[in-house]
Amino acid sequence: MEKVHCLKRFVFLVMALGLVTTFTSCDDDDEPKPNVPALTDVVGNYAGKMQTTSVSPLAEEGEEPQGTDVSAEVTNENVSFEKFPVADLITAIMGEAAPGIIEAVGDVSYKVKYTPTFNDDKTVISMAFTPEPLILEINFPTEPTEGEGEGEGETPDLKVEVTIAAPEAGSFAYAGDKLAFKLQVTGVKVNNEPFELPVTTFSFDLAKAK
Template sequence: MEKVHYLKRFMFLVMALGLVTTFVSCDDDDEPKPNSPALTDVVGDYTGKMQILLSTPAATEGEETPEGTDVAVKLTQDEVVFEKFPVADLITAIVGEEAAPGIIEAVGDVSYKMKYTPAFNDEKTAISLTFTPEPLVLEINFPTEETAEGEEGEETPDLKVEVTVVAPEAGTFAYAGDKLALKLQVSGVKVNGEPLELPTTTFSFNLAKMK
């Protein structure tokens, strides 16, 4: 009888251990597994601020830093897309403050796209973006003005502005906070085919991915 009693206790212990192992295994299966980083993690919609920096003498001490312009950017798997590229300050620099408002209105929303190539950093905590910008072309057609007699006046010639855009450094997408930082630089401007001297202008973007 005593042997039978010990045998039952042994079988009960084996069954109990089996149940514990099963529960632990199920708990492990239920735990979410972390996703592996992928270069497509950078794809999405972003909002934030853009600041324009001119290559002029350094600002005097105590001068406030500009707040920046609100911008929205979309990243596909191979392109950065600006549906409304902020060109108001650039146009003002080209034509002056007096003429700028009418031209800005005539230009309307400016779409701009550029290709990029993504790559991980060594720790896979960030993705660098190497850009290949194309020139930004603004074609402006001025409306004709009617004379007092109701006849059309002399037609204003169209204005074509070709802006050479470069990327002075790679952009960065940081997983911490889903932050995207990039810089674009205007290195040259032509108005109706004629070069225009302007200080080097840098567009600095600090953006966050929309959830």
């Protein structure tokens, strides 16, 4: 009889140890796992400022540039702007006629393709940009003439083709979720004719929305 009691105690002990091990495993599973950096961490919505500078500054000498409010969406492949800030650029090209043209242009969407890579310690994502030209097609409002369908077969009154380059790679820093990059206007054509314009740089300093 004593042997039977010893056997039962042994079985209960084994079962108890098994339950303790099970609960310990569950607790380990519930522990948060450390975040592993991924190139997709740059994806999100951003807001901040854009500064415009050129060889011949657009601002008066001594005037502190305020910057332009800007927002962007970063996907796996592109940095996209629903409202790309073109007012400074149009002002540089068109001078006194700029306000009416800015109004006629309205919102300008633009996106820039990029390729991401990590730095050595994975604290920064480097972004190599491959910008396409920015095309602005502007039709000024006119009174339709008799027998002419409005908008049928029209060519734009003004077509501006802006060649854009990326002078250096952009960067997304995990510290503060900061995105910084530059786009540079290297050439302009107005109605297919080259237009002389100093090299103009757009510097973006954005923060990721929480």
